[in-house]
Every structure is written in C-alpha cells, then in structure tokens.
Amino acid sequence: MRSITYTTLCATAILVMILGASQTATAVTCQVTQLAPCAAAISSSSQPSKQCCAKIKEQRPCLCQYMKNPSLKVYVSSPNAKKVANTCGVPIPKC
Incomplete structure (x- = not known):
C-alpha cells in the first residue's frame, strides 16, 4: 500500500514539473535591430526571407x-511592413 502511494506521489510530482516547464515563457528582448533581415522586404516589394x-x-x-515609437512607426506600420507580416503569418496587433 505504501509503495503505491509513494509511486503515485512521485508520478504526480513529475507530471506537475513537466506541465510547469511547458508553461514557462521565454522572454523576448525587444530590439528593432533584430528585424534587420526584413529591411529589404519592408523597403521594397520583395518577398521576405525565412x-x-x-x-x-x-x-x-x-x-x-x-x-x-514615433521614430519607428513609419516603418513598422507601412503597407510593405504589413505585407511582410501577413506573408510571414504574423497578425498585425491592434495597439
């Protein structure tokens, strides 16, 4: 009886650890320079790269x-930027 309770307790603890790990979000560092690979597609009508x-x-x-950000809004909200986001399957947020 004790071994069944101990086994159940261990299994429950492992399940809680697994579920807890899957809900941990990765922090994103907001740096507009990270979007540099999109510069050509945003400034022209070219297709965005992978x-x-x-x-x-x-x-x-x-x-x-x-x-x-007033300095970035012109670029991020441009029609080409919206087209790039749409092509990449990223919905434009309503802020």
Whole structure:
C-alpha cells in the first residue's frame, strides 16, 4: 500500500514539473535591430526571407512597442511592413 502511494506521489510530482516547464515563457528582448533581415522586404516589394519571418515571429510581442515609437512607426506600420507580416503569418496587433 505504501509503495503505491509513494509511486503515485512521485508520478504526480513529475507530471506537475513537466506541465510547469511547458508553461514557462521565454522572454523576448525587444530590439528593432533584430528585424534587420526584413529591411529589404519592408523597403521594397520583395518577398521576405525565412530568416525575416523567423525574426518577425520572435519579435511579435514587441510590435506594439515599435508601433508606438514615433521614430519607428513609419516603418513598422507601412503597407510593405504589413505585407511582410501577413506573408510571414504574423497578425498585425491592434495597439
């Protein structure tokens, strides 16, 4: 009886650790320079690279911060930037 209780307790503890680890969010460092691979696609009508799409997805939590910055808003909110984000499958946030 004791071994069953101990085994159940251990299994529950392992499950809690696994579930807790899967909910841990990775912090994103908001640096607009991380979007440098997208510069060509944003400044022209060219298709974004895979690296560009990866960076936009990574920087997605930062997009509102960039859009609120008067120096960056012109670039981040431009039609080409929206097209790049759309092509990469990143929805434009409503800030």
